[in-house]
Amino acid sequence: MRSFAFHRPDSLHEVSALLSAVTDSMPLAGGMTLLPTIKQRLASPAALIDLSKIPQLSGISASDEILTIGAMTRHVDVAESELVRGKIPLLAHLAAGIGDPAVRNRGTIGGSVANNDPSADYPAAVLALDASVVTDRREIAADAFFRGLFETALEPGEIITSLRFPIPSAGGYAKFKSPASRYAVVGVCVAKRGGKVRVAVTGAGPGVFRVASMEAALEASFTPSAVAAIKVPSKNLTSDIHADSEYRAHLVTVMAKKAVAAALLNL
Ligand SMILES: Cc1cc2nc3c(=O)[nH]c(=O)nc-3n(C[C@H](O)[C@H](O)[C@H](O)COP(=O)(O)OP(=O)(O)OC[C@H]3O[C@@H](n4cnc5c(N)ncnc54)[C@H](O)[C@@H]3O)c2cc1C
Structure with a gap:
C-alpha cells in the first residue's frame, strides 16, 4: 500500500480547502469501501481527508414533509432511529440489511451514495424516494445524481453533506x-x-x-x-x-x- 497523508479537519471549510489544495486527496467516511480499495491498489490517494470530526455532517432530523439524514450518519444509526422508522420505515429496514454489524457500525449513507456501487442499497432508495443530494455547493436531484457504474454528478472536491428525503405515503x-x-x-x-x-x-x-x-x-x-x-x-x-x-x-x-x-x- 502506498503511503499517504492523513488529515482530520474540524470544519467543512477546512475539508474543502484541503481537497482543493492537495492533489489526489480523497474524503474518508467510514473507510468501508475506500480502505479495501486502497489496499487492493485500485486507488492510491496522496491524502485522506477524514470527515468524522465535522459535526454538521451527522444526525437525523425531520419536518412534516422531509426527512434529512447527514452524510456521515452510519447505517446502524439509520436502522435504529425511531424518527426514520416513524417517517420512512423502508429506510430503516434497508439500512438494517446492509452488510454485517461491522459494516453497519462504520459505513455511512454519504459514503454509500458517493461511491454509487452498482449493487448498493441506498441508491435505490434515493432514486425511488426522489431525494435530493445536498453538497457543500448545491442540491442535486436523484434523477441527475446517479450516472452509472461508480459515477455520480459530484465534481472533484465536492462533499455530500446530507440527503433530503420527501416523506412518501x-x-x-x-x-x-x-x-x-x-x-x-x-x-x-x-x-x-x-x-x-x-x-x-x-x-x-x-x-x-x-x-x-x-x-x-x-x-x-x-x-x-x-x-x-x-x-x-x-x-x-x-x-x-x-x-x-x-x-x-x-x-x-x-x-x-x-x-x-x-x-x-x-x-
Ligand atoms: C463486507 C462488506 C459488505 C457490504 N455490504 C453492503 C450491502 O449489503 N449493501 C450496501 O449498500 N453496501 C454494502 N457495503 C458497503 C457499505 O455500505 C459502505 O458503507 C459503503 O461502501 C461506503 O463506505 P463508507 O461510508 O465507509 O465510505 P468510504 O469507504 O470512506 O468512502 C467511499 C467513497 O465515497 C467517498 N466519500 C465518502 N463520504 C463522502 C462524502 N460525504 N462526500 C463525498 N464523497 C464521499 C470517498 O472518498 C470514497 O470514494 C458493504 C461493504 C463491505 C466491506
Missing part, C-alpha cells in the same frame, strides 16, 4: 441479497407520493435505474399483482458469478412485488 424495499456480502443481487425500492409512484432497481445493471412500466402500472393500481406480469428486458442487465441477466430480470419482477407488499404494510 407508502414505500417498501426488497432485495435478493448475496449470501456472502449481503450486497443486492437485485434490490427494488418502491415509493408512492401524491398519486405518483417511483420504482428504482439496484444490483441488476451497471447502475441504479427506474422502471417506467412498473411506475405506470402501480399508479393505476398499487398492488403486487399490478407488476406481476411486467418483466424488464435482460439485454442490458449484468451477468456474473452471482446471477445471469435472465435471472436478474426475473428477480426484478419478484422483488418489485415484494417491495409493493412491504409498502402496503408500511414496512
Whole structure:
C-alpha cells in the first residue's frame, strides 16, 4: 500500500480547502469501501481527508414533509432511529440489511451514495424516494445524481453533506441479497407520493435505474399483482458469478412485488 497523508479537519471549510489544495486527496467516511480499495491498489490517494470530526455532517432530523439524514450518519444509526422508522420505515429496514454489524457500525449513507456501487442499497432508495443530494455547493436531484457504474454528478472536491428525503405515503424495499456480502443481487425500492409512484432497481445493471412500466402500472393500481406480469428486458442487465441477466430480470419482477407488499404494510 502506498503511503499517504492523513488529515482530520474540524470544519467543512477546512475539508474543502484541503481537497482543493492537495492533489489526489480523497474524503474518508467510514473507510468501508475506500480502505479495501486502497489496499487492493485500485486507488492510491496522496491524502485522506477524514470527515468524522465535522459535526454538521451527522444526525437525523425531520419536518412534516422531509426527512434529512447527514452524510456521515452510519447505517446502524439509520436502522435504529425511531424518527426514520416513524417517517420512512423502508429506510430503516434497508439500512438494517446492509452488510454485517461491522459494516453497519462504520459505513455511512454519504459514503454509500458517493461511491454509487452498482449493487448498493441506498441508491435505490434515493432514486425511488426522489431525494435530493445536498453538497457543500448545491442540491442535486436523484434523477441527475446517479450516472452509472461508480459515477455520480459530484465534481472533484465536492462533499455530500446530507440527503433530503420527501416523506412518501407508502414505500417498501426488497432485495435478493448475496449470501456472502449481503450486497443486492437485485434490490427494488418502491415509493408512492401524491398519486405518483417511483420504482428504482439496484444490483441488476451497471447502475441504479427506474422502471417506467412498473411506475405506470402501480399508479393505476398499487398492488403486487399490478407488476406481476411486467418483466424488464435482460439485454442490458449484468451477468456474473452471482446471477445471469435472465435471472436478474426475473428477480426484478419478484422483488418489485415484494417491495409493493412491504409498502402496503408500511414496512
Ligand atoms: C463486507 C462488506 C459488505 C457490504 N455490504 C453492503 C450491502 O449489503 N449493501 C450496501 O449498500 N453496501 C454494502 N457495503 C458497503 C457499505 O455500505 C459502505 O458503507 C459503503 O461502501 C461506503 O463506505 P463508507 O461510508 O465507509 O465510505 P468510504 O469507504 O470512506 O468512502 C467511499 C467513497 O465515497 C467517498 N466519500 C465518502 N463520504 C463522502 C462524502 N460525504 N462526500 C463525498 N464523497 C464521499 C470517498 O472518498 C470514497 O470514494 C458493504 C461493504 C463491505 C466491506
